[in-house]
Amino acid sequence: MTYELYYWSGIQGRGEFVRLVLEDAGADYVDIALQPNGDERLMAFLDREDLLRPPFAPPFLRDGDLVIGQTAAILAYLGDRLGLSSKSEADRLWLHQIQLTIGDVVGEAHDAHHPLGAHLYYEDQKPEAARRAKAFRQERIPKFLGWFERVLSRNPHGGGYLVGSGATYADLSLFQLVEGLLYAFPKATKDFLAEAPRVAALRETISARQRIHAYLASGRRIPFNQQGIFRHYAELDGRRPS
Amino acid sequence: MTYELYYWSGIQGRGEFVRLVLEDAGADYVDIALQPNGDERLMAFLDREDLLRPPFAPPFLRDGDLVIGQTAAILAYLGDRLGLSSKSEADRLWLHQIQLTIGDVVGEAHDAHHPLGAHLYYEDQKPEAARRAKAFRQERIPKFLGWFERVLSRNPHGGGYLVGSGATYADLSLFQLVEGLLYAFPKATKDFLAEAPRVAALRETISARQRIHAYLASGRRIPFNQQGIFRHYAELDGRRPS
Numbered sequence: 001m002t003y004e005l006y007y008w009s010g011i012q013g014r015g016e017f018v019r020l021v022l023e024d025a026g027a028d029y030v031d032i033a034l035q036p037n038g039d040e041r042l043m044a045f046l047d048r049e050d051l052l053r054p055p056f057a058p059p060f061l062r063d064g065d066l067v068i069g070q071t072a073a074i075l076a077y078l079g080d081r082l083g084l085s086s087k088s089e090a091d092r093l094w095l096h097q098i099q100l101t102i103g104d105v106v107g108e109a110h111d112a113h114h115p116l117g118a119h120l121y122y123e124d125q126k127p128e129a130a131r132r133a134k135a136f137r138q139e140r141i142p143k144f145l146g147w148f149e150r151v152l153s154r155n156p157h158g159g160g161y162l163v164g165s166g167a168t169y170a171d172l173s174l175f176q177l178v179e180g181l182l183y184a185f186p187k188a189t190k191d192f193l194a195e196a197p198r199v200a201a202l203r204e205t206i207s208a209r210q211r212i213h214a215y216l217a218s219g220r221r222i223p224f225n226q227q228g229i230f231r232h233y234a235e236l237d238g239r240r241p242s
Numbered sequence: 243m244t245y246e247l248y249y250w251s252g253i254q255g256r257g258e259f260v261r262l263v264l265e266d267a268g269a270d271y272v273d274i275a276l277q278p279n280g281d282e283r284l285m286a287f288l289d290r291e292d293l294l295r296p297p298f299a300p301p302f303l304r305d306g307d308l309v310i311g312q313t314a315a316i317l318a319y320l321g322d323r324l325g326l327s328s329k330s331e332a333d334r335l336w337l338h339q340i341q342l343t344i345g346d347v348v349g350e351a352h353d354a355h356h357p358l359g360a361h362l363y364y365e366d367q368k369p370e371a372a373r374r375a376k377a378f379r380q381e382r383i384p385k386f387l388g389w390f391e392r393v394l395s396r397n398p399h400g401g402g403y404l405v406g407s408g409a410t411y412a413d414l415s416l417f418q419l420v421e422g423l424l425y426a427f428p429k430a431t432k433d434f435l436a437e438a439p440r441v442a443a444l445r446e447t448i449s450a451r452q453r454i455h456a457y458l459a460s461g462r463r464i465p466f467n468q469q470g471i472f473r474h475y476a477e478l479d480g481r482r483p484s
Contacts, residue, residue: 052396053336056343056389068335070342072314077335093310093319094295100312101298107349115357116370117377128358128370135359147298154294 003029003078004062006045009038011228012180014071014106015059020172021075023215025082034220072099079169086164095163098151098170102177105144109184110229112136113236122233133236137188141181142240145196148174152198160201167206174199175206180230184237191240245271245320246304248287251280253470254422256313256348257301262414263317265457267324276462314341321411328406337405340393340412344419347386351426352471354378355478364475375478379430383423384482387438390416394440402443409448416441417448422472426479433482 003022007015015033022029032038042058045051055069061078068074076096079085086092110118115132116125148162157165162174178199181189193200206212215221224230245264249257257275264271274280284300287293297311303320310316318338321327328334352360357374358367390404399407404416420441423431435442448454457463466472 052398054389054392054396055339056386066332066335068339070339073335073338073342090308093308093315096315097297097310097312100315111353111357115353115359116374117357117381119377119381132358135361139359139361144298147296150296154296156294 001028001064003027004032005029005059006032006042006062007059008042009033010222010225012176012222012224012230013059013228016222017071017102017173017176018059018061018074018078019220020176020212020215021078021082021084021169023220024167024172024209024211025078025084026211027078027082031220072096072103075099075169075173084167084169084172086168091163095168095170098148098162099173101144101147102170102173105140105177106180106229108136108140109180112184113231113233122231126235129233129236133185133233134238137185137236137238138240141185141188141192145178145192145199149196149199152202160198160205162202167209171202171206172212175203175212178203180224183224184230184232186232187237187239243270243306245269246274247271247301248274248284248304249301250284251275252464252467254418254464254466254472255301255470258464259313259344259415259418260301260303260316260320261462262418262454262457263320263324263326263411265462266409266414266451266453267320267326268453269320269324273462314338314345317341317411317415326409326411326414328410333405337410337412340390340404341415343386343389344412344415347382347419348422348471350378350382351422354426355473355475364473368477371475371478375427375475376480379427379478379480380482383427383430383434387420387434387441391438391441394444402440402447404444409451413444413448414454417445417454420445422466425466426472426474428474429479429481 005015005018005022007013032041035041046054053067055067057069059071059074060067060069061074068077085095112133113122113129114125115128122129151162152160155161155163159165161167162170207216247257247260249255274283277283288296295309297309299311301313301316302309302311303316310319327337354375355364355371356367357370364371393404394402397403397405401407403409404412449458
């Protein structure tokens with residue numbers, strides 16, 4: 001069965017976490033964002049009155065009759081089917097917790113440039129964004145990435161992955177999170193990665209995976225840009241205070 | 243096996259979504275927040291260096307050797323064990339999506355009074371909170387609660403529940419969300435509930451459940467207050483524009 005991924009065209013956004021799993025597994029999927037009138041098809045799907053279980057927002061995945069929204073739920077579903085999870089219930093729960101925490105960082109990375117809400121332009125909330133971004137850089141990035149470093153250091157299996165001895169969907173998502181933070185806050189994130197060797201190494205491991213490597217070099221990988229969740233405004237970045 | 247729930251004392255917060263499930267099921271549990279030195283025990287647990295899988299933040303649930311963080315993950319776990327979920331994988335996925343969306347509203351309800359971050363007092367971000375709260379009231383509450391109303395209206399089973407024909411953990415959480423919104427934004431929420439009869443009815447159904455009714459009247463239910471996620475600042479509330 002061909003999966004259909006619905007997400008807004010032109011940005012990586014939350015859809016990218018799903019794309020990385022589909023690409024890494026070599027799954028058969030259609031990325032609706034890359035189809036003609038992708039955004040219109042997405043909106044028409046959300047508006048369908050015959051859908052008993054309408055997703056709240058993109059991304060959502062269609063697998064036959066099943067429609068799944070919420071990034072972390074999609075990844076748990078795909079991870080089980082595409083060999084990027086674990087058979088153990090305890091491992092799967094732990095993976096899901098890690099993924100939900102990655103989702104929390106993603107939300108805060110967005111709010112760093114849009115603290116007053118997504119209904120206003122960045123230009124209408126620049127002083128507020130400067131205050132929120134400073135706290136994000138100085139308090140939240142260290143706290144979150146410090147936790148991921150700790151999770152990696154406590155995994156009793158070798159290999160440098162978050163859970164068990166092989167890559168899972170959460171490893172792919174942590175790679176994407178670090179990529180996004182490096183795009184948006186390069187100074188702060190480089191400073192932090194120098195102190196988080198396991199997170200930095202995992203980023204290298206994932207980017208070297210054969211299908212991920214090919215995907216990142218392909219035209220299917222939308223570049224980071226100023227419409228996505230991770231946005232680079234130089235005035236919101238800064239070195240960590242030493 | 244006795245469950246242990248770890249959460250900050252003195253507030254409902256995200257821990258309350260877990261409490262409602264444990265209470266409704268009549269589960270055997272210890273609420274660490276109600277024990278002597280509950281907050282210290284919580285912090286000591288998070289600091290344990292021998293924990294291979296340390297939760298990022300409270301709430302977290304301990305079930306023997308298993309420690310589960312992230313509210314939605316805890317609820318999915320407990321729902322399966324306490325008869326507040328479904329045996330069907332499709333139903334369970336749908337329930338989890340609904341729960342994750344409830345979690346998104348909870349996060350936005352917090353940011354309505356703390357748009358610049360939790361590191362500052364409300365008093366240090368009042369004008370910014372006024373702007374964000376207005377958008378939350380006028381755009382986000384209607385969008386989110388409108389979706390829950392739609393989910394209820396499209397459930398083909400009778401009974402007025404979100405999924406299937408009986409109460410699940412998501413129904414308990416939607417009840418708690420509405421209670422919180424009514425505390426924090428009474429004018430805006432009452433206006434909206436007048437247009438969302440199924441959401442309003444579900445709130446009544448859940449509050450009348452025998453164990454929930456007893457719990458809400460008990461000393462175990464911490465009252466809403468100005469330290470929690472849902473806070474009432476009169477200046478952040480307002481009628482919906484007609």
